[in-house]
Amino acid sequence: MKITIIGGGAVGLLTSGYLTELGHEVDLITKTEEQASLIHKHGVTIKRKGIERSYKVRVTSFQNNLSPNADLYIITLKQWHLHDFFLQWNGTKQPILMLQNGMGHMETAMEYLTESSLYAGSVTHGALKIDEVTVEHTGIGDIVIGPWLNNCPPLVDLIDEVHTHFPIHYTNDIQYILKRKLLINLVVNPLTCIYQVKNGELLNNPYFYKNVRGLFEEGIQVLGLDDLEWEVVKKVISQTSENKSSMFRDMEKGLPTEVEAITGYVLKVAEHKGISLPLTSFVHKSILGLERGKCHE
16 A cells, blocks of 8 residues: 655654555655655664664655655644645545544644545554654554544555554544543643653642543543543553653643644533533643743743
8 A cells, every 4th residue: 555644753753664564655754854864864763662673764855745646645743733734735635544632633634635535543652753763662552543524435455454563443433532532632631741740640649630530520521421431541541651741742842732632622612512611721721821931931
């Protein structure tokens, strides 16, 4: 299968490496010519439990080529890059798989990609970008994908693949999967960022734990989920206890966070439903304030 992956962040590097290992013909498109040049020279390296493996991946930058021919396009850009990217890209009639946190990105994609078959995916792998060519696979999870609209057929050539470290599953209800992932992000990302702790500390510290539970209860109320998700949230936090959340890492680097795609999206849905979310509103404004301070340092 000819696959074009757009975005050279942690998920883009991890996906391009493993899909190349599975025998797919992969093109990686990066934001900068510098990263493209380094990947062309050194390949993509995945580190896992002290073992490194490099993969030769065809690569180019946004400036040089946004439309290679492919059977599938996978967009791994952060949500706050999507508007600018779609303004540069002419789009395609081929299937497009969106791999972002939150849920608002699908509305953005539908606004620009009116002729494409759109798929959404949830990524639960732990992935840390070390440098422009290297990603550390810090925790094995999976990718669950499904059609955003009912008239899109399953991506059989992708979901039939079996890989011990990179499983890909299919669902007919991707909206539920994305809601569950959004709930986990709502609970973990802003609090680890505010408290500046690794994920596990949210369960270990009794004061943090109360706010974890509070955000969870506000989240399930808005997203239409039930209390059974609490065990799932705790399990994910425990499994990633030594990880820093993506929002925490972005804040440390002085980068924009995905706060609008997570707490911002939940607050918009709550407003539409007439639901008050005092704790979610507090952490949302806190992250925006911290982000502004970091960006002005």
